Amino acid sequence: MKNKVYLVCLLFCLGSLNGIAQSFEKTNLGVKSIINSNVVEIQFYTPEIVRVIKYPAGKSFEKKSLSVVKIAEATKFISNKQGENLSLKSKSIEVVLNLTDGNVSFKTLDSKSLLNEKKAGAVFTDFNDAGAKTYSISQSFVLDKKELIYGLGILQNGKMSQRNQKVHMVQNNTWDFVTFFQSDKGYGLFWDNYSPTDFSDDPEETSFKSEVGDGIDYYFMSGGNADGVISKMRDLTGQVPMFPKWTFGFWQSRERYKSQNETVEVVKKYRDLGVPLDGIIQDWQYWGDNYHWNGMNFLNPEFPKPQQMIDDIHNLNAHLLISIWSSFGPKTNQFQELKDKNMLMDFQTWPQSAKDVWPPDMNFPSGVQVYDAYNPEARDIYWKYLNKGLFFFGIDGWWMDSTEPDHLDIKPKDFDNKTFFGSFRKVRNAYPLMTVGGVYDHQREVSSDKRVFILTRSAFAGQQRYGSNTWSGDVNSTWEMLRNQIPAGLNFSLCGIPYWNSDIGGFFAGAYNQNWNGGSGAKNPAYQELYLRWLQFGAFTPMMRSHGTDVPREIYQFGKKGEPIYDAIEKTINLRYALLPYIYSNAWKITNGQSSMMRALVMDFDDDKVKDMNNEYLFGQSILVAPIIHAQYTPEIIVKTNEDTGWNKNQTSDKPKTLTVDFSQKKSKKVYLPAGIEWYDFWTNKKYKGGQEINYETTINEIPFFVKAGSIIPWGPKVQYADEKKWDNLEIRVYEGADGEFTLYEDEGDNYNYEKGKYATITFKWNDLKKTLTISEQKGSFSGIIKERQFKVVKASSNTGISDIASEKIDKLISYSGNEISIKL
Incomplete structure (x- = not known):
């Protein structure tokens, strides 16, 4: 000293x-x-x-x-x-x-x-x-x-x-x-x-x-x-935990399914149609009314047998997320216990009225209040009710809505509310981190058999450590909003938080809804085009989740098999499932290798033209995605809502409307291919030199995406849900033109045994000069590991085109039992 x-x-x-x-x-x-x-x-x-x-x-x-x-x-x-x-x-x-x-x-x-x-x-x-x-x-x-x-x-x-x-x-x-x-x-x-x-x-x-x-x-x-x-x-x-494999499948949702029968029937309908689905989401009001807001219990008489509902969904090999909020109605036990301990904050939040009407009828205030998520005891109370009211049923994950939280009719004194850390003003922006973290930490304490999965509407720095996927909120159903989602997701990923998604089709779709072509908005060609292009973009985001209000989003609402929009939706969902081995392996690269799934082009290319590019990106490190984000067949419709609160339903019209569109026409889109590498058109295998803009021919059922030369992509089997088939017969697609490497990751799918080393990897290496593919020795082990399998190796350049599900031509069929093997193509 x-x-x-x-x-x-x-x-x-x-x-x-x-x-x-x-x-x-x-x-x-x-x-x-x-x-x-x-x-x-x-x-x-x-x-x-x-x-x-x-x-x-x-x-x-x-x-x-x-x-x-x-x-x-x-x-x-x-x-x-x-x-x-x-x-x-x-x-x-x-x-x-x-x-x-x-x-x-x-x-x-x-x-x-x-x-x-x-x-x-x-x-x-x-x-x-x-x-x-x-x-x-x-x-x-x-x-x-x-x-x-x-x-x-x-x-x-x-x-x-x-x-x-x-x-x-x-x-x-x-x-x-x-x-x-x-x-x-x-x-x-x-x-x-x-x-x-x-x-x-x-x-x-x-x-x-x-x-x-x-x-x-x-x-x-x-x-x-x-x-x-x-x-x-x-x-x-904080580091990023692994999500369950099933979270990377397709998710169907709506604001809202109003009974347990309706919820289960949606899953049954997908199974009957043979369209893949891994999850359904139950939105609000299963608790009954706004005085019981977020009661974390099935008080609504339309949900009389919740255990049967959940069992039915599980028996259909699907999973359930359920809506929970950061606020409570005055007639809930949570509200009373938190109020007695001064753990509620007094400001206007959603829903303001006890009536489910818009605009809110303030003659009947709901009395709903946000809880002090900064307080560890309050988070304990939150989990106590969540655990005994919902988790014990076997619900698979949480849709944590309004985690920002909703703050309506803002007054300066609202920020004077006392929290565990001082004024609400002092800690305002960290609220989502606290409330999401509380659920993650508590679930980890009680169970290692089920990975925590949280879908949430808000985030702050560090939230990647809490098993959460953030969606971009109640965005409008417009082309402009679709365009905004690409840089929104990329910039969020560049903050170190890799899991992001948006409401496929946009949330507020009322402008498309009334009496179009004799049906709902799902029959309106203007909405069909927007929804489909949003879905095609959503297939290349970390969570593929269809959701919104006003217009129902299930595939069968848009038509039937053999019709262009239905077929294009089905094709896109099947494409997502074929990519699951690639996606899940990239999830491991996030957890184990600090990678990101949605990658701004500036991350991977020394090319000045991509440094400020907001309409293309890499999905993983091999696939270049160029979503179609302008209407090609129909006029663009403008929808306006309150950006802070959402919830402006004044965009509907009762006048019958018709619109005839020929979705069979071919269109075009300009696509820039980053410099320094060659690119393969996924649909045709046509090869392009990087550093140029091309005029790309498009159709309603395909968007432009390209595979980087030197890529190795595992292609999954046709399935109805993520775990239906083992990966014992994968197609391995090799794209010539540069050396390449890809590591296939496998584990038990939905527990934390991977943290104890219970997982396995197989690394594929392509030597472009020697035209040799080396498959490494399988490393690691876990319960259910595949010991004998086949790989169908396809060299992209040897085909005039590769279909979206399986290739017609196989260059090599390899029996693999875990030992290193090299083949010349």
């Missing part, structure tokens, strides 16, 4: 510039200094991750992060003071602290600038937060003029790069905010604050400004590329 004091005093006495002392103190993790009346602390969490803390001198700053779970590692660094600058070098990056003005900058080890704070960029403004004296805080940075940044969460702005805009970040129905961005220079920045925050970027500065904060607290991470940054973000905020 004496030596430390001596060092500080020595530096204080020796260093001075313009009357400002240039002193610093070494800490266990980095350095600490008082500069211009502010404490500045730099902490190395790893050689690549650095935490920066700033707060007014004389105050204290103690914070347990809600997002960050990593404990800082002991990291070696070299410090060197030259003039007013203090340089701290780890083995990976250099951090420079200006001891005169307190600015921090980040560089590569060869002194290339990564990110600089703006001079005088840290601002603390006194703020009274519901009686607590604190600050509003902001920090500004200076980015390169041509630098592109990605992330910030799910944003419905249609933008890929998030430069040159202002975003007010308060969680709502269709915008899920994550205070994180990453740069095409290979670094990321996480602003660790949960209060309402303004992100702003213009040519002069890039800043985060938050309403409440005892100090500035952010993490800089150097990853070298997008995957590297994502790996650092997950190292900091």
